[in-house]
Amino acid sequence: MKLGCCYYPEHWPEEMWADDARRMKEAGLSLVRIGEFAWSRIEPEYGRLDWDWLDRAVETLGDAGLQIVMGTPTATPPKWLIDKRPDMVPVGADGLPRHFGSRRHYCFSHPGYREECRRIVAALARRYGEHPAVIAWQTDNEYGCHDTVRSYSMAAERRFREWLAERYGEIGALNAAWGNVFWSMEYRSFEAIDLPNATVTEPNPAHMLDYRRFASDEVVSFNALQTAILREHSPGRDIIHNYMGFFTDFDHHDVSKELDIATWDSYPLGFLEQAWFDRTEKDAYLRQGHPDFAAFHHDLYRGCTDGRWGVMEQQPGPVNWARFNPAPLPGMVRLWTLEAFAHGAEFVSYFRWRQAPFAQEQMHAGLLRPDSSEDVAIGEARQAAADLEILGEGGPSASKVALLFAYEAQWMLETQPQGRSFQYRELALNFYTALRKLGLDIDIVGPDAELGDYAMVLIPTLPIVPDGLIERLQALECPVLIGPRSGSKTGSFSIPETLAPGVLQDLLPLKVVRVESLRDGVREEGDGFSVSRWLEHVETDLTPEYALSDGRGIVYAEGSYRYLAAWPDARLLSVLVGRMAGEAGLKTIELPEGLRVRSSADHILAFNYSSAAIDIGPVETALGAGNRVSGLDLLEPAGVAIWKR
Numbered sequence: 260m261k262l263g264c265c266y267y268p269e270h271w272p273e274e275m276w277a278d279d280a281r282r283m284k285e286a287g288l289s290l291v292r293i294g295e296f297a298w299s300r301i302e303p304e305y306g307r308l309d310w311d312w313l314d315r316a317v318e319t320l321g322d323a324g325l326q327i328v329m330g331t332p333t334a335t336p337p338k339w340l341i342d343k344r345p346d347m348v349p350v351g352a353d354g355l356p357r358h359f360g361s362r363r364h365y366c367f368s369h370p371g372y373r374e375e376c377r378r379i380v381a382a383l384a385r386r387y388g389e390h391p392a393v394i395a396w397q398t399d400n401e402y403g404c405h406d407t408v409r410s411y412s413m414a415a416e417r418r419f420r421e422w423l424a425e426r427y428g429e430i431g432a433l434n435a436a437w438g439n440v441f442w443s444m445e446y447r448s449f450e451a452i453d454l455p456n457a458t459v460t461e462p463n464p465a466h467m468l469d470y471r472r473f474a475s476d477e478v479v480s481f482n483a484l485q486t487a488i489l490r491e492h493s494p495g496r497d498i499i500h501n502y503m504g505f506f507t508d509f510d511h512h513d514v515s516k517e518l519d520i521a522t523w524d525s526y527p528l529g530f531l532e533q534a535w536f537d538r539t540e541k542d543a544y545l546r547q548g549h550p551d552f553a554a555f556h557h558d559l560y561r562g563c564t565d566g567r568w569g570v571m572e573q574q575p576g577p578v579n580w581a582r583f584n585p586a587p588l589p590g591m592v593r594l595w596t597l598e599a600f601a602h603g604a605e606f607v608s609y610f611r612w613r614q615a616p617f618a619q620e621q622m623h624a625g626l627l628r629p630d631s632s633e634d635v636a637i638g639e640a641r642q643a644a645a646d647l648e649i650l651g652e653g654g655p656s657a658s659k660v661a662l663l664f665a666y667e668a669q670w671m672l673e674t675q676p677q678g679r680s681f682q683y684r685e686l687a688l689n690f691y692t693a694l695r696k697l698g699l700d701i702d703i704v705g706p707d708a709e710l711g712d713y714a715m716v717l718i719p720t721l722p723i724v725p726d727g728l729i730e731r732l733q734a735l736e737c738p739v740l741i742g743p744r745s746g747s748k749t750g751s752f753s754i755p756e757t758l759a760p761g762v763l764q765d766l767l768p769l770k771v772v773r774v775e776s777l778r779d780g781v782r783e784e785g786d787g788f789s790v791s792r793w794l795e796h797v798e799t800d801l802t803p804e805y806a807l808s809d810g811r812g813i814v815y816a817e818g819s820y821r822y823l824a825a826w827p828d829a830r831l832l833s834v835l836v837g838r839m840a841g842e843a844g845l846k847t848i849e850l851p852e853g854l855r856v857r858s859s860a861d862h863i864l865a866f867n868y869s870s871a872a873i874d875i876g877p878v879e880t881a882l883g884a885g886n887r888v889s890g891l892d893l894l895e896p897a898g899v900a901i902w903k904r
C-alpha cells in the first residue's frame with residue numbers, strides 16, 4: 260500500500276514546490292494528487308490554456324520521485340464560464356439557482372456544461388496523458404457533495420422527460436406504473452411532466468423514485484463522458500473517483516463500472532460528529548471515530564470495483580466542517596492508515612499536505628501547519644510508512660460474509676419513510692457492527708453481486724428486489740438473513756400483489772399484513788432483546804424462531820433463510836448473526852469493547868478504538884495468532900497489534 264497526500268501547487272509560491280516534494284518523499288509518501296480545483300489557473304479565460312505552471316509542477320513532483328494522480332477540474336468551473344453559461348448552475352428543490360462563489364456550481368444535466376467538460380478534460384488528457392509521472396486520473400471531485408445530485412433546472416427537466424419516454428415508451432404505461440389515476444395526476448404526454456419539487460404536498464413516490472434513478476444515471480453518464488476521453492488519451496492509467504462517507508444520492512455501483520479504482524474520503528471524527536450516533540457513542544469515540552464507520556466504507560468501496568480501492572483523502576487532524584471539530588487521539592492517524600491496509604487499500608492519501616491560511620478551509624489541519632512546520636499527522640504518516648515496510652505487499656483476505664447494500668433501497672426509504680427513525684444506513688451499519696464484534700471479515704456487495712462463494716449472506720433491507728436476485732439466493736445453501744421491509748415494493752413503487760415480502764415469498768412462506776412505525780423510545784420486549792422503531796405483523800404457518808413476550812413473531816426461518824420482521828436491538832442482532840455464523844461453520848470471537856480485528860492477506864491486525872488500554876492476550880489466544888510482530892500486551896488507545904498469519 261502506498262501513502263500520499265493531496266497537494267495544491269497553485270496555492271503556494273513556486274519556490275516552495277521542490278522542497279515540499281522532497282519533504283513528502285522524506286516522510287514516506289510516494290503519491291500526490293493535484294489539479295482537481297485548478298481550472299481558473301489552467302484556463303484563465305475561455306480558450307487560453309496556461310500550461311506552463313502546471314508543466315513545472317508536474318516536473319518538480321515527478322523529479323522528486325512522486326507519482327501523480329491528476330484530477331479533472333470539473334467540480335470548480337471558473338467565473339467566466341458561469342458568466343458565459345449562466346443557466347448551467349444547479350437549481351435547488353426550492354427552485355432557486357445556486358450562485359458562484361464556492362464549488363460544485365454545475366448541473367449534471369446541462370448539455371453546454373458537458374461540452375465544456377469534454378473540452379477541458381480532453382485538453383488535460385492530451386497534455387499529461389502519457390507523462391511518465393502521471394499514473395492515474397481522478398474524475399471531478401466528490402460527485403454530489405453539498406447536495407448537488409438532484410438539480411431542478413430546465414436542463415434536468417428536459418433530460419428527465421427523455422429518460423421517462425425511453426423507459427416507458429408511451430405515456431399510458433407511465434400513468435399505469437405510477438398509479439396516476441390517484442388524485443387525477445394523469446399526464447397526456449411526456450412533455451407535460453415536471454420535476455417533483457414544489458408540489459403542494461408529497462409528490463407521487465413513483466415520480467420521485469424515477470427522478471432519483473434519473474438523477475443517478477446523470478452522474479453515471481457525466482462520469483462516463485470523462486472516462487472515455489481519459490482512456491483515449493491516457494492509455495494504461497488508472498481512473499479513479501473519490502466518493503464520500505454514507506452518501507447515497509447516486510448509485511456508486513453504477514458509476515464504478517467505468518472506474519479502475521474506487522476511492523473515498525475518510526474523515527472519521529467529522530463523520531462521528533455529523534452522523535446519528537447517540538451521546539454515549541459520540542463521547543466514547545470523540546477522538547477516534549466510530550470503530551466501524553471507516554471499515555464499513557472500506558468494505559463498501561472494495562465491492563464497487565473488482566476489489567481495487569483506496570482512501571483518497573484521510574483526515575489528518577481537526578477538520579473545519581463538522582458541528583464540532585476535535586483533534587484525533589495521538590496514534591489515530593496511523594491506526595486509520597493501517598485499518599485501510601488491513602481491508603486491502605492500494606493507497607491512503609492524506610488531505611492535505613499543508614493547511615491553507617486562506618479561504619473556506621483555513622481551519623482544516625494538514626500534515627504541515629500553514630507556516631510549513633510539522634503538524635502531528637506527518638509523524639504518524641512516517642510511522643505508518645515504517646509499519647508498511649514490515650507488512651509488505653498487503654491485499655485483503657477473502658471474506659466469508661456478504662452484506663448486501665443497495666442505493667435504490669435508500670431512495671425508496673427516503674421517499675416514503677413511513678416512520679422517520681427507519682434509517683437504512685443506520686440499519687446497515689448495525690448489521691455490520693454485529694458482525695465485526697464477532698471478529699468476522701465482511702464484504703459489502705451490491706444487489707447484482709455473485710453470492711456463491713460466501714458462507715453467510717445478510718440483507719439489512721431491500722424493499723425493491725432486483726431481477727435475478729431470487730435465483731441467486733435460491734442457489735445458496737448458506738444462512739441468509741433478510742431484514743424488515745424487504746420485498747415490500749415493486750419496481751414502480753407499489754405494494755406487491757401478494758403483499759410483502761413479495762417475490763421473497765419464493766424463499767419464505769409468510770406475508771406481512773400490517774406494519775407499524777413506533778415513536779422514539781417505544782420498545783417491545785422479547786426474551787433477552789427488544790425491538791423498536793418498526794414492527795411488522797406477519798401471517799404464516801411457520802413457528803417463529805424469536806418472538807415478543809406476547810407471542811408475536813419477530814424472526815421466522817425456513818431452511819437456511821431467515822426473515823426479521825422488526826428493527827432489532829444490538830442484542831437480537833448479535834444473537835442472530837452469532838447463530839448464523841455457527842451454522843456456517845465460521846469461527847467467531849467476542850471482542851472487548853472498542854477493539855476490532857481484520858485480516859489482510861498475510862497478517863491479522865487489531866485496532867484499539869477505545870479510550871482505555873486493552874489486554875490483548877485473550878484475543879490473541881482466541882484468534883490462534885501466535886506470531887505477534889507489533890503491539891504491546893496491553894494495547895494502548897489508538898494502538899495496533901499485528902500478527903503474521
Ligand code: GAL
Nearest residue numbers: 400401524526572578610623
Ligand atoms: C472533502 C473534499 C476536499 C475538502 C475536504 C475537507 O469533502 O473532497 O476538497 O473539502 O473534504 O475535509
